Amino acid sequence: MKAFAELLERLLFAPGRNTKIALLRAYFASRPDPERGYALAAIAGALDFPGAKAATLKALAAARMDAELFALSYDFVGDLAETIALIWPAHGDTPPALPEVIEGLRTANRAEIPALIESWLDRSDASARFALIKLLTGGLRVGASLRLAKLALAEMGLVDVNQIEEVWHGLNPPYTSLFSWLEGKSARPEPGEAPVFRPVMLAHPMEPGDVARTDWRAFRAEQKFDGIRVQIVATAQERRLYTRNAEDISHAFQEVLEQLTFDAVLDGELLVIRDGVIAPFTDLQQRLNRKTASAKLQREFPVGIMLYDMLFEAGEDIRPLSFDARRTRLEGWFAKTKPERMQLSPLIPFSSIDELASLREAARTVQSEGLMLKHCEAPYVAGRPKGMWWKWKREPLSLDAVLMYAQRGHGKRSSFYSDYTFGVWTADGELVPVAKAYSGYTDEELNFIDKWIRAHTINRFGPVREVEKTLVFELGFDSAQLSTRHKSGVALRFPRVLRLRTDKPASEANRLEDVRRLIPLE
Amino acid sequence: MVPHPENWLNPTPSGLYCRPGDFYIDPVRVVPRAVITHGHSDHARPGHEHVLATPETLAIMRARMGEERAGKILQPAVYHQPIKVNDVTVRLVPAGHVLGSAQIVLDYKGSRAVISGDYKRQADPTCAPFEPVRCDVFITEATFGLPVFRHPDPAEELRKLLRSHALFPERTHVVGAYSLGKSQRLIASLRQLGYDAPIYLHGAHANLCALYQSLGIDLGDLRPATVAQKAQLKGAMVLAPPSAIGERWGRRLEDPVVAQASGWMRIRQRAKAAGVELPLIISDHADWDGLLATIKETQASEVWVTHGAEEALIRACGLLQIRARALSLIGYGEEEE
Numbered sequence: 001m002k003a004f005a006e007l008l009e010r011l012l013f014a015p016g017r018n019t020k021i022a023l024l025r026a027y028f029a030s031r032p033d034p035e036r037g038y039a040l041a042a043i044a045g046a047l048d049f050p051g052a053k054a055a056t057l058k059a060l061a062a063a064r065m066d067a068e069l070f071a072l073s074y075d076f077v078g079d080l081a082e083t084i085a086l087i088w089p090a091h092g093d094t095p096p097a098l099p100e101v102i103e104g105l106r107t108a109n110r111a112e113i114p115a116l117i118e119s120w121l122d123r124s125d126a127s128a129r130f131a132l133i134k135l136l137t138g139g140l141r142v143g144a145s146l147r148l149a150k151l152a153l154a155e156m157g158l159v160d161v162n163q164i165e166e167v168w169h170g171l172n173p174p175y176t177s178l179f180s181w182l183e184g185k186s187a188r189p190e191p192g193e194a195p196v197f198r199p200v201m202l203a204h205p206m207e208p209g210d211v212a213r214t215d216w217r218a219f220r221a222e223q224k225f226d227g228i229r230v231q232i233v234a235t236a237q238e239r240r241l242y243t244r245n246a247e248d249i250s251h252a253f254q255e256v257l258e259q260l261t262f263d264a265v266l267d268g269e270l271l272v273i274r275d276g277v278i279a280p281f282t283d284l285q286q287r288l289n290r291k292t293a294s295a296k297l298q299r300e301f302p303v304g305i306m307l308y309d310m311l312f313e314a315g316e317d318i319r320p321l322s323f324d325a326r327r328t329r330l331e332g333w334f335a336k337t338k339p340e341r342m343q344l345s346p347l348i349p350f351s352s353i354d355e356l357a358s359l360r361e362a363a364r365t366v367q368s369e370g371l372m373l374k375h376c377e378a379p380y381v382a383g384r385p386k387g388m389w390w391k392w393k394r395e396p397l398s399l400d401a402v403l404m405y406a407q408r409g410h411g412k413r414s415s416f417y418s419d420y421t422f423g424v425w426t427a428d429g430e431l432v433p434v435a436k437a438y439s440g441y442t443d444e445e446l447n448f449i450d451k452w453i454r455a456h457t458i459n460r461f462g463p464v465r466e467v468e469k470t471l472v473f474e475l476g477f478d479s480a481q482l483s484t485r486h487k488s489g490v491a492l493r494f495p496r497v498l499r500l501r502t503d504k505p506a507s508e509a510n511r512l513e514d515v516r517r518l519i520p521l522e
Numbered sequence: 523m524v525p526h527p528e529n530w531l532n533p534t535p536s537g538l539y540c541r542p543g544d545f546y547i548d549p550v551r552v553v554p555r556a557v558i559t560h561g562h563s564d565h566a567r568p569g570h571e572h573v574l575a576t577p578e579t580l581a582i583m584r585a586r587m588g589e590e591r592a593g594k595i596l597q598p599a600v601y602h603q604p605i606k607v608n609d610v611t612v613r614l615v616p617a618g619h620v621l622g623s624a625q626i627v628l629d630y631k632g633s634r635a636v637i638s639g640d641y642k643r644q645a646d647p648t649c650a651p652f653e654p655v656r657c658d659v660f661i662t663e664a665t666f667g668l669p670v671f672r673h674p675d676p677a678e679e680l681r682k683l684l685r686s687h688a689l690f691p692e693r694t695h696v697v698g699a700y701s702l703g704k705s706q707r708l709i710a711s712l713r714q715l716g717y718d719a720p721i722y723l724h725g726a727h728a729n730l731c732a733l734y735q736s737l738g739i740d741l742g743d744l745r746p747a748t749v750a751q752k753a754q755l756k757g758a759m760v761l762a763p764p765s766a767i768g769e770r771w772g773r774r775l776e777d778p779v780v781a782q783a784s785g786w787m788r789i790r791q792r793a794k795a796a797g798v799e800l801p802l803i804i805s806d807h808a809d810w811d812g813l814l815a816t817i818k819e820t821q822a823s824e825v826w827v828t829h830g831a832e833e834a835l836i837r838a839c840g841l842l843q844i845r846a847r848a849l850s851l852i853g854y855g856e857e858e859e
Contacts, residue, residue, distance in 0.1 A: 006682065012790065013799045019690070019779075026689055065669070066841060072834045073670045077789055086670035086788065125674060126788075408768060408797060415772035462795050 001095040001124065003031055004039050005131035017148065024152035028179075035098045037174025040153075042098075042135055044146045046173050049105045051113040052136040057084055060118050064089050081137060085130035092123035099174075101132065147245050157182030162199035162382035165246055169196035195238040197231060197246040198265055198311050198319075199382035203372060203389035210390065211353070218376055220323060221348040221356060223368040224391055225306055226281045226479070226493070227271035228288070232305065234260035235315075241270075252290050255298050256305065259340040264333065267309035267380075268345070271367075272301050278367040280520065282481040282491060307334065308345040308372075311380055319380035326380065356392075363394045367520070369478055370394045396476035397518055398498055399424065399510040402431055403471040406453045407464050409438070416446055417453040417465065422475060422495075424488070425511045431469055432488040434515060435477065440497030448500070472501040472509050480518040490515050527635040527659040527824075530610075531628070533849050538637065538661070538828075542630050543610035545574070547637050548854070556593070557612060559639025560623035561586065561702060564854050568592065574599055574607070576614055578622025578737060582702065585733045601650065617641040618652035619806050620703030621734060627655050635659040636820060642805065643812035644676060647710040648703070648739050652816070660822035661849065664830035665807040666785050669838075673785060673809040679802045680711055686779055686800055687759065694755045694775040698764030698782035698798070701726040703806050705761050706734045708783055709741045712759070722747035722755060724762035724771065752776060768797060785809070814838060829854040 007027045014020045028036050041047050061070065061084045070087060077083045096104070101120065108116050117136065121129050150168065154161035159182065170191030171178050177189040204210075229244040239260040241250045250257050253270070272279035272287070279301075286301050287293060310330040311319050318326055327347070334344055348371070350356045360371045370393035378388035401422035409418035419438050423431035441449065452471060459466035476498040483491035490512070530541050537549035545555040548565040558566045558575040561582030566575075573580070573593035577600065583592040599605050601624065605612045609631075614624035619640040626637040636657040643652055666673075687695050699705045705727045712721070720743040723731060731744055747760050748771075756776045764782055766772065782798045785805030793801035808816060813835060817825055825839050825846040832848040839846035 010686075010800070013793060013801060015797075015799055019799070022689060066837070068837050069669050069834055072831075072837070073668050076668055076831070077670055078791060082790060083670060086672070089669075091672070126672065127674075415768055415770065463797065 001098055001101070001128045001131060003027065004035070004042075004098050005095075005127040007039065008131050008134070009127060020148050021152045021155065024149050025156050028149075028152060029156050033176050033179055034174035037176060037179065038098045038102050040149055040175055041173035043149050044173075045138075047102065047135070048138065049136055051105065051108070051110045052117060054080065054137050056114055056117065057081070057133055057137070060084075060114060060121070061087065081133040082130060085133055086126050088121050088126075088129055090122040091125060093125065095124035095128035095132070096120045101135065105136075145245075146247075153178070153182060157184075160382075163188065165197060165199040165382075167191050167196070168246065169240075170194040193235060193237065195233040195235050195240045197233065197240070197242045197248075199246075200229065200231060200244045200267065201309075201380050201382065201389060202244075202384040203374075203391040204384060204386065206373070206390040206392040214373075214390070216350075216353050216356065219373045219390075220327070220376055221350055221359070222308060222345045222372045222374070223348070223363065224370045224372045224393065225269040225271060225278065225345070226367055226369050227269040227278075227284055227306070230268055230270045230305065231311075232256075232260060232264070232266040232268065234262050234264055236263055252287065252293055253303060254293070256303060256341055259342070262333075262337050262339065263314045264310060265312035266305075266307055266330075267311060268305040268307040268342070270303055270305055273304040273343075274302060280367060280479075280481045281493060282483055304341045304343065306343050306345045309380065322377045322379065323374050324376045360392055360394050393478065396478060396494075396496075396498075397480065398474055398476050399515060399518075400472050400501055400504060400508070401434060401475050402469050402506045402509045403449075403453075403467055403473060404431060404433060404469060405464050405466050406449075413446075416450045418446060418450070420449075420473075420497075422473060423469075424509060424515060425507075426488075427511070427513065432512060433486065434488050434490055434512075435475060435492045435495035437473075437475060437495045437497050440476065441500070445497075445500055470506045472504040472506055474498040474501050479520075480515050482519055488512055488515075490519065524632040525630065527628075527630075527633055530630055530633075531635050531659075533851055538849070538851060540610055540628060540630075543607040543612065543628070545607055547626055548639070550854075555607075557607075557626055558583070559617065559626060559637065560619055562620070562640070565639065571595065573597065574605065574612065576601065576622040576624050579624070580622075581733060581737060582622060582730075585729065586702075615653050615655055616650035618643065618646060618649060621649045621706070621737065621739065623649060623703075625652075625655065627657070633658055635661060636822075637661045638663055638816075640665070640807055641816070642808050643816065644673065644805075646707050646806070647714060648706045648734060654816060654819035656821050658822060659824045659826060660817060660820040661826045661828060662813060662817065662835075663807065663854075664813065664827045664832050664835045666805065666809050667813060667827070667831035667835035669810045669834065671785060671788055671809045672811055673788075673805050674803055676711060676804045677715060679783075679804050680708070680715055683781060683800065683802060684712075684715065684717060686781075687757075690779055691757050692777070694758055694760055694778045695800075696760040696762055696767055696772070696775050696778045696780055697802070698767050698780065698796075699727075699761055699784075700806075701763055702730050704783055704804070706731055706739060706741060707806070708761065708804065709744070710739065713740070713742050717759070718742060719759065720745045722758050722760040724748065724760070724766055726763050726766070727761050747774065764796065814842070817844065818842070 010023050073087050074083045150164045151161050180186040181188050231242045233240040239257050241253050272283040310326050363370050373390040375388050401424050404423045405421040406417040407419040421433050422435045423433045453467055456468040457465045475495050477492040477495040479493045481491050532539055536551040538547045545557050546553045547557050549556050552569040554571045556570040556573050561579050566583050568587045568591035570593045572595045574597045577598040580596045599614050611629040613627040617623040617625045617639050628635045634657040636655050640663050641652050722745050725748055752774055779799050781800035783802040783804040786792045787801035787803045826849040827835050828849050828851050836846040
């Protein structure tokens with residue numbers, strides 16, 4: 001438990017993705033089975049202990065501690081698990097090993113669990129107790145996703161992460177076959193019939209230089225829909241809906257899952273579609289990051305999938321086929337199956353590059369971010385192979401906004417104020433935040449902005465500085481949408497700094513009504 | 523009839539005042555006669571007429587304030603030496619907080635009060651360990667006076683730092699630490715753990731480390747971080763005041779792992795808010811168990827709590843059947859941890 005506790009602690013505070021991967025890798029490479037496998041399961045959220053709940057822990061603490069002292073402490077710390085971990089009166093140096101905890105809870109009956117947990121807490125120090133409590137109550141939130149753990153495993157085993165993704169969903173804790181393979185002691189564990197996620201093919205952004213180099217006749221064009229990429233996996237036995245990061249989101253989209261009465265693996269875009277019209281991304285956001293969706297939510301935000309590729313048909317792996325051949329298979333399958341809640345992403349006919357360019361600019365009117373261009377002969381390859389798929393986003397919209405708040409960045413930017421909140425003027429002459437941006441400036445501009453912020457701070461709220469409302473930035477963004485999350489009532493998609501407008505007085509920055517005008521009408 | 527300390531020792535706006543001795547302890551305003559527990563700037567302030575303190579504390583005051591401002595008359599008192607000040611006998615006893623730190627033991631007509639100053643019970647290679655003194659009234663600090671504060675073994679915390687250094691050999695490990703006491707303790711402890719590579723220092727640390735070394739504390743190979751080439755700091759161990767790391771000074775560091783050594787690092791949100799990647803729970807103050815153990819060891823029938831989280835400590839004394847009250851002194855606990 002000590003090593004696991006230290007790992008959790010470091011992950012929680014580590015600012016960068018590479019740091020987290022290095023920490024995970026060092027842990028997996030140095031810890032024995034089955035401990036490392038259980039740690040991986042904890043990060044994957046694959047463990048559940050029905051007998052151990054927050055209330056159990058609270059009761060245990062209450063029995064061992066003066067109520068007033070507990071209340072004063074909780075008030076100071078602000079987090080229940082942390083308070084219990086810190087305040088626990090006993091101290092031990094022999095915390096239970098991770099496997100002992102997991103196997104202990106699995107075999108104990110429910111009445112025995114509180115006493116078991118109490119004995120573990122007595123044997124632990126504060127860090128181990130914190131890890132234990134977080135593990136038991138399922139609130140691990142360690143700041144490291146399963147994806148990072150897989151990247152760490154790939155580095156450790158010197159394999160491509162897509163190989164791990166390919167087999168991951170056929171595996172179970174404590175993943176001994178996986179570690180054994182990564183350490184070269186056995187063959188790759190194969191998923192067999194299981195409904196596993198298949199690593200997705202990704203597109204390169206089309207830069208101006210690429211435009212001239214591309215032979216347009218070899219490409220097929222589609223809209224770049226503004227939803228989330230999903231993979232549908234349906235076999236005779238099971239069905240799953242995955243994000244492009246292999247996160248299983250089946251539970252939140254039951255109405256889609258019910259329709260998967262076929263045997264295929266499909267690639268597509270999840271969208272809110274009302275009466276055949278694609279709704280803005282903010283509508284889809286109402287359905288994301290939820291465990292389940294109520295009937296009301298399903299009615300108000302009806303989802304559908306725009307299909308654009310096929311990976312498996314009836315158990316046959318068709319990924320090696322060309323795009324055109326796969327498209328033919330997809331169309332044939334679609335005509336035969338007629339799946340509910342699904343449409344085929346239309347291929348957009350074009351005869352010249354100029355025609356494509358104008359189609360790309362028109363994309364805004366159809367809730368699309370631009371165009372996707374796919375080489376007709378490209379097989380379906382995991383990752384981002386060069387020159388096969390392109391995303392050609394339309395030119396960004398822009399507006400002038402005033403810097404309101406700033407916060408320091410992380411890692412290499414930890415001494416710079418690099419994260420900004422921008423506002424525009426309301427009709428009443430008040431500034432309201434519309435966007436946060438962390439990128440788009442040069443190093444030189446960052447130096448200037450940082451210096452400016454330090455010299456023009458008028459207020460501090462913890463790590464946040466409020467600045468004089470005088471510095472104007474031109475912001476680029478992909479689209480503007482209505483939002484109930486922000487005071488301004490609008491949200492910008494993918495905002496970034498285009499340039500500094502030191503020449504512009506703050507009073508000439510854009511107004512909220514200008515932003516509202518950019519929101520497409522439904 | 524033995525007088526109760528509340529009749530001869532009182533809080534005033536200038537600080538705690540001993541009437542029969544006519545002196546103040548750690549006064550926050552300029553006074554004719556001051557007794558100083560230790561060199562931190564919230565306790566040792568400039569400009570007093572007459573200052574009584576340990577030779578080390580006086581040396582620290584001179585170094586930080588300059589000869590002039592440290593006081594007109596500086597009277598050194600070695601630990602345990604009884605000194606008669608008017609009708610009161612004053613003795614300075616090690617407090618284990620920083621080099622030269624002392625508890626003030628006051629005897630007046632058979633009644634004894636002990637003012638702890640800031641203190642800790644953990645071992646510290648740079649200063650004499652705390653010695654409990656039996657007394658009638660114990661006046662204690664309570665910086666970490668909540669049961670959530672129980673400091674772990676500092677050597678284990680530093681091993682975390684060394685493990686991180688081994689795991690990320692390319693990155694500069696910069697430890698935010700208070701420049702007086704904490705910095706030297708960390709360096710000496712790292713040396714004890716076998717870390718003998720050069721340690722690079724922010725200017726604020728360099729002066730005080732030099733002073734410690736002149737007072738006989740060995741800190742090994744120390745170098746200025748300020749003039750070092752950026753490439754030289756790659757993979758180096760650097761000490762700096764926490765406030766400097768997030769400022770422009772920190773830009774000389776190569777992809778730094780930002781650590782901070784403080785008792786406050788126990789609380790995750792505090793560490794997060796400070797932008798710390800590697801919190802090290804190393805404190806120069808007594809933790810909760812240390813406060814309670816000390817109170818018991820002094821066998822005081824009454825405890826006055828000066829600064830920090832008084833409420834919980836007073837509650838805990840109540841549970842131990844010890845009379846306790848808050849002594850509302852202001853102006854302390856501002857400088858460090």
